Amino acid sequence: MSKEKLMEGFFNPESIAVVGASDNPKKAGYIIVHNLIQKGFQRPVYPVNHNVNEVQGIKAYPLLSQIPEDVELVVLITPAAMIHSVMDDLEKRMEEKGDVKALVCAAADYGETKTEEGINRQNRLLETCNRYGIRVLGPNCIGVINNLNGVDTTFVDPGIPPSDFKMQSGISIVSQSGSIATSIMFMGASRPLPVKFNKFVSLGNMTDVDFIDILEYYERDDSTRVVGIYMEGYPKGKMLIEIMGRIARKKPVVILKVGRGVKGAKAANSHTGSLAGTDAVYDAAFKQYGIIRVAAFRELIDTLLTLERMPMANGRNFYVLSQTGGFGIFCTDLLEELQFVNMPKISEDTCNILKEQMPVMSTIDEPEGYSDITVSASEEQHAQALTAVLKDDKVDGVFFLTVTPTFLQQERLGHCLAEAYNSLEAKYKKPAFICIMAGDYVKKSRCVLEEEGLCSFDTPNEAVVAAKHLIWYAEYLKAKEVRS
Amino acid sequence: MSKEKLMEGFFNPESIAVVGASDNPKKAGYIIVHNLIQKGFQRPVYPVNHNVNEVQGIKAYPLLSQIPEDVELVVLITPAAMIHSVMDDLEKRMEEKGDVKALVCAAADYGETKTEEGINRQNRLLETCNRYGIRVLGPNCIGVINNLNGVDTTFVDPGIPPSDFKMQSGISIVSQSGSIATSIMFMGASRPLPVKFNKFVSLGNMTDVDFIDILEYYERDDSTRVVGIYMEGYPKGKMLIEIMGRIARKKPVVILKVGRGVKGAKAANSHTGSLAGTDAVYDAAFKQYGIIRVAAFRELIDTLLTLERMPMANGRNFYVLSQTGGFGIFCTDLLEELQFVNMPKISEDTCNILKEQMPVMSTIDEPEGYSDITVSASEEQHAQALTAVLKDDKVDGVFFLTVTPTFLQQERLGHCLAEAYNSLEAKYKKPAFICIMAGDYVKKSRCVLEEEGLCSFDTPNEAVVAAKHLIWYAEYLKAKEVRS
Numbered sequence: 001m002s003k004e005k006l007m008e009g010f011f012n013p014e015s016i017a018v019v020g021a022s023d024n025p026k027k028a029g030y031i032i033v034h035n036l037i038q039k040g041f042q043r044p045v046y047p048v049n050h051n052v053n054e055v056q057g058i059k060a061y062p063l064l065s066q067i068p069e070d071v072e073l074v075v076l077i078t079p080a081a082m083i084h085s086v087m088d089d090l091e092k093r094m095e096e097k098g099d100v101k102a103l104v105c106a107a108a109d110y111g112e113t114k115t116e117e118g119i120n121r122q123n124r125l126l127e128t129c130n131r132y133g134i135r136v137l138g139p140n141c142i143g144v145i146n147n148l149n150g151v152d153t154t155f156v157d158p159g160i161p162p163s164d165f166k167m168q169s170g171i172s173i174v175s176q177s178g179s180i181a182t183s184i185m186f187m188g189a190s191r192p193l194p195v196k197f198n199k200f201v202s203l204g205n206m207t208d209v210d211f212i213d214i215l216e217y218y219e220r221d222d223s224t225r226v227v228g229i230y231m232e233g234y235p236k237g238k239m240l241i242e243i244m245g246r247i248a249r250k251k252p253v254v255i256l257k258v259g260r261g262v263k264g265a266k267a268a269n270s271h272t273g274s275l276a277g278t279d280a281v282y283d284a285a286f287k288q289y290g291i292i293r294v295a296a297f298r299e300l301i302d303t304l305l306t307l308e309r310m311p312m313a314n315g316r317n318f319y320v321l322s323q324t325g326g327f328g329i330f331c332t333d334l335l336e337e338l339q340f341v342n343m344p345k346i347s348e349d350t351c352n353i354l355k356e357q358m359p360v361m362s363t364i365d366e367p368e369g370y371s372d373i374t375v376s377a378s379e380e381q382h383a384q385a386l387t388a389v390l391k392d393d394k395v396d397g398v399f400f401l402t403v404t405p406t407f408l409q410q411e412r413l414g415h416c417l418a419e420a421y422n423s424l425e426a427k428y429k430k431p432a433f434i435c436i437m438a439g440d441y442v443k444k445s446r447c448v449l450e451e452e453g454l455c456s457f458d459t460p461n462e463a464v465v466a467a468k469h470l471i472w473y474a475e476y477l478k479a480k481e482v483r484s
Numbered sequence: 485m486s487k488e489k490l491m492e493g494f495f496n497p498e499s500i501a502v503v504g505a506s507d508n509p510k511k512a513g514y515i516i517v518h519n520l521i522q523k524g525f526q527r528p529v530y531p532v533n534h535n536v537n538e539v540q541g542i543k544a545y546p547l548l549s550q551i552p553e554d555v556e557l558v559v560l561i562t563p564a565a566m567i568h569s570v571m572d573d574l575e576k577r578m579e580e581k582g583d584v585k586a587l588v589c590a591a592a593d594y595g596e597t598k599t600e601e602g603i604n605r606q607n608r609l610l611e612t613c614n615r616y617g618i619r620v621l622g623p624n625c626i627g628v629i630n631n632l633n634g635v636d637t638t639f640v641d642p643g644i645p646p647s648d649f650k651m652q653s654g655i656s657i658v659s660q661s662g663s664i665a666t667s668i669m670f671m672g673a674s675r676p677l678p679v680k681f682n683k684f685v686s687l688g689n690m691t692d693v694d695f696i697d698i699l700e701y702y703e704r705d706d707s708t709r710v711v712g713i714y715m716e717g718y719p720k721g722k723m724l725i726e727i728m729g730r731i732a733r734k735k736p737v738v739i740l741k742v743g744r745g746v747k748g749a750k751a752a753n754s755h756t757g758s759l760a761g762t763d764a765v766y767d768a769a770f771k772q773y774g775i776i777r778v779a780a781f782r783e784l785i786d787t788l789l790t791l792e793r794m795p796m797a798n799g800r801n802f803y804v805l806s807q808t809g810g811f812g813i814f815c816t817d818l819l820e821e822l823q824f825v826n827m828p829k830i831s832e833d834t835c836n837i838l839k840e841q842m843p844v845m846s847t848i849d850e851p852e853g854y855s856d857i858t859v860s861a862s863e864e865q866h867a868q869a870l871t872a873v874l875k876d877d878k879v880d881g882v883f884f885l886t887v888t889p890t891f892l893q894q895e896r897l898g899h900c901l902a903e904a905y906n907s908l909e910a911k912y913k914k915p916a917f918i919c920i921m922a923g924d925y926v927k928k929s930r931c932v933l934e935e936e937g938l939c940s941f942d943t944p945n946e947a948v949v950a951a952k953h954l955i956w957y958a959e960y961l962k963a964k965e966v967r968s
């Protein structure tokens with residue numbers, strides 16, 4: 001079977017055996033089984049445990065080799081010291097049935113420790129799997145999630161109730177670190193409209209499956225529309241970047257790469273045993289290949305959402321439309337400082353529409369590229385202003401800032417803005433960075449907006465940085481097109 | 485009466501009249517009365533309304549001049565066009581009773597419009613108040629909050645249930661913009677442990693009461709331990725900065741000043757009619773006078789909390805202690821980039837303690853200044869690690885990073901860390917920047933920590949920036965001490 005086909009064993013297995021499954025809620029082997037049940041994985045799950053007959057109500061087997069049915073994916077959550085006996089048993093199974101395609105090894109204490117024992121364990125794992133053509137993910141990882149079919153091999157506490165998620169996203173993540181993967185998952189779920197990532201992989205030591213395998217899977221996977229990467233280091237940097245670049249021409253690739261400094265690179269080496277490489281080389285390569293590099297975790301998530309949800313920007317003329325003078329000035333400052341956009345003067349027609357429709361005390365296009373519709377603007381006036389500015393030919397996109405719904409009904413504000421945007425002709429559906437700035441107290445408003453396909457941001461800081469990435473990527477694609 | 489004494493009329497009035505009080509929940513005049521009731525203001529409130537006998541169950545009067553009891557604070561929420569008749573009535577009252585000390589004028593459409601009419605209105609307001617020695621706040625503002633006694637003249641939707649607040653803070657805010665003030669209030673309330681600001685003032689047009697009055701009040705006010713400022717511009721910049729500098733030698737002053745660029749300054753001028761001044765001049769003056777300047781709203785709140793809650797740093801040796809390799813590297817990168825701290829090698833003793841107490845796979849002090857206690861560290865091991873590092877003489881402070889309590893009990897983690905910290909001898913209570921990085925899903929953990937007096941952060945980005953401000957301020961104070 002081809003290496004590519006075997007990858008389906010992780011993302012779309014016919015059945016899953018959990019070696020080290022447990023009935024003790026404090027154990028990782030409990031959480032894995034629990035997650036598979038809770039996420040609604042519809043195919044067979046086989047707990048493997050020496051001491052019990054069933055785990056969480058599912059029949060258990062004492063050994064992997066004793067499961068009579070076919071097993072496609074094996075999840076290993078036994079302590080590292082047991083690897084030799086588990087591999088003996090896996091070999092027995094493969095000799096008899098030859099069915100396993102993929103294996104996730106979650107435990108740590110393998111090659112990353114750089115001890116002889118750790119390296120021997122990792123070698124044994126790889127040797128057995130190579131012999132039988134089994135792909136291995138890990139060790140020292142949290143494994144795979146596929147939210148389309150309920151595959152979840154992670155031992156991450158299912159603290160996020162599935163009901164928190166109302167919408168499937170097209171964002172798939174690959175992370176070298178398990179804890180970063182976990183953190184990204186929880187941060188995404190904490191957004192006003194919780195982000196249910198499409199697919200999620202933590203790579204760990206990359207003894208076999210590595211960035212390239214996962215990225216090429218995401219490249220082929222139609223439901224993955226945007227790719228997010230957390231990376232510490234990779235030995236075949238040049239090859240990896242070329243692959244990322246190939247993907248970036250089809251779908252956006254956003255990367256947070258650490259180990260930038262000398263000390264950070266050393267820390268990366270003791271973490272997953274990887275070599276961070278010279279950061280300046282990576283940075284230049286990312287730029288050359290259209291790979292969007294972010295510097296912080298909130299920025300990663302905001303940028304992924306922006307790239308999934310917004311159209312590409314056609315130019316750099318971005319208008320600032322504000323219900324609140326203070327934030328308008330703040331955003332104008334940011335834009336002036338970063339200098340990646342021009343704040344365009346709108347046409348006389350647009351000015352007249354705004355003067356007619358907005359509250360009397362509004363400041364229209366003064367200074368150029370900026371209007372303040374004042375705190376007395378109604379939900380409808382918010383929507384009218386957004387429409388008028390997006391329909392102006394001089395405008396390529398908008399920052400829309402509003403604070404608190406003291407006199408506005410939250411859901412209504414969200415619906416009005418979304419309806420105004422979604423009823424625009426396609427050519428006017430330009431990037432719109434809407435900030436509603438009252439912390440958790442405007443979650444309802446933002447949730448409505450996001451359910452209807454728009455993006456919302458905490459403050460202009462997040463919006464401006466995401467816009468910068470969007471514009472940069474749009475220009476990269478355009479330049480590629482011209483050249484090819 | 486002295487100008488200073490009159491200021492008590494805003495923060496500690498014997499009684500409040502609300503001119504324009506309403507029973508219609510959609511009106512600002514409703515919300516003001518509602519807020520005063522809900523916040524538990526214990527002294528008399530007199531609604532003034534031509535058309536009804538009572539407002540929200542409180543006896544109402546048709547005119548201000550007809551309230552028989554003494555009135556110390558008048559809140560004006562009538563439309564600007566009515567200012568002349570309201571001032572006529574106020575003059576009548578002052579001729580007869582002479583009791584009013586302070587007036588908040590909330591409505592807009594005054595001097596900031598730069599129309600003749602607006603300027604005339606503002607002049608009339610000021611003229612009447614000056615004649616009778618009444619201090620005026622506004623117009624075009626949301627007024628005053630004093631959370632110690634329930635004064636709240638704002639028309640901001642009371643969307644924050646009072647029960648959300650468990651703790652009084654010593655942070656007082658003064659903001660030139662009402663919407664920014666509102667946003668800061670909601671953002672503060674959205675923290676894991678909601679911040680109940682001590683006092684809160686929005687200045688608006690500053691026809692009379694301005695930055696200097698409020699800052700001098702905060703200077704004298706013992707319950708204000710940290711001062712936060714949002715500023716667009718101020719005509720007497722030099723005098724203001726000297727006063728801020730005087731305060732900064734007693735309590736931290738943190739400022740977010742906008743209107744940094746040419747365009748932003750223009751926008752500031754049309755917002756509150758203020759001149760932003762040359763930003764470079766402000767920036768240099770802030771540095772000279774020990775005033776901490778921040779660049780974003782989240783940073784403002786994180787920095788205020790840090791300065792309220794943490795001891796001053798004695799030096800720049802900050803240790804990175806992480807439960808998670810990925811975030812450890814990320815934080816090390818940030819520190820290496822910003823270069824304001826040194827990551828110190830800990831003593832052999834501390835290393836031995838950590839090696840003995842931490843999980844076997846931990847990486848101790850490798851690279852120097854960095855230890856990874858791994859995802860298998862228990863709540864107690866988190867606490868032990870924090871204690872050991874803070875007790876090391878080479879360490880002036882710590883960044884402590886942990887992700888998700890998959891195997892940890894959230895409240896227990898918070899309690900263990902807080903107990904470890906709070907039971908240290910005073911000399912070991914060094915700045916500790918604790919990040920628990922799983923979005924809203926670790927609110928419980930963070931809330932416990934903060935209830936017990938510590939600070940917690942979303943990610944290393946926020947922690948590192950707050951630490952930078954703390955260290956800068958500590959060094960400023962030390963230098964001042966040496967010189968004086």
